[in-house]
């Protein structure tokens with residue numbers, strides 16, 4: 001009887017605080033009860049979608065679904081029971097093995113595809129951001145290279161350079177591969193030859209075009225030049241806080257001052 005009383009008083013103490021084991025059981029029960037896969041529940045818990053569940057994320061979710069309202073140390077105790085590799089986060093596979101769900105091959109494949117699509121979307125977003133930054137730049141590489149030509153540091157001038165070099169480049173490609181000039185047959189299948197047009201003696205029996213696809217050195221040089229122009233229309237310094245170039249302007253100013261004297 002004395003032993004029973006002892007056990008009862010122990011149990012009484014435990015009632016006030018739910019153990020981490022019980023909470024893990026609660027999580028497992030919850031996931032098994034809701035008609036969702038572990039991956040779906042994982043996505044709900046992973047608020048910032050970085051593919052790992054942090055302590056605060058677990059804490060928020062446990063409170064939200066009514067499993068437990070825990071203080072941070074207890075959250076970390078619970079998290080630690082599921083966190084097999086002890087990196088402080090719960091990964092999807094760790095949650096899976098805790099629940100005892102085996103991922104299907106199809107499920108794993110779909111997740112892999114989703115990851116690839118995710119990173120492709122991220123890449124596309126960055127590309128658009130980059131293009132936007134170039135389009136809006138006022139301090140292009142060209143403007144930085146020619147500080148005494150202030151009109152180069154004009155957004156509209158830089159946009160003009162971008163459009164000019166892009167259109168010129170496309171025109172070159174169209175001319176070289178498909179042809180801008182009409183040939184003897186009357187259809188536009190001849191490439192205008194800039195070399196033949198500008199340098200005497202390089203024409204084709206008095207004709208300044210040849211059947212496409214056709215490449216001539218001068219046109220190609222112009223194409224490379226346009227490509228370089230497009231490259232130099234990029235912003236010279238990515239927007240950063242506290243760049244290392246802060247010392248450059250005063251040095252240039254002092255040089256100007258010494259020249260004036």
Ligand SMILES: [Ca+2]
Pocket residue numbers: 046047048049050051052053054057
């Ligand atoms: Ca997260």
Ligand SMILES: [Ca+2]
Pocket residue numbers: 083084085086087088089090091094
């Ligand atoms: Ca982990």
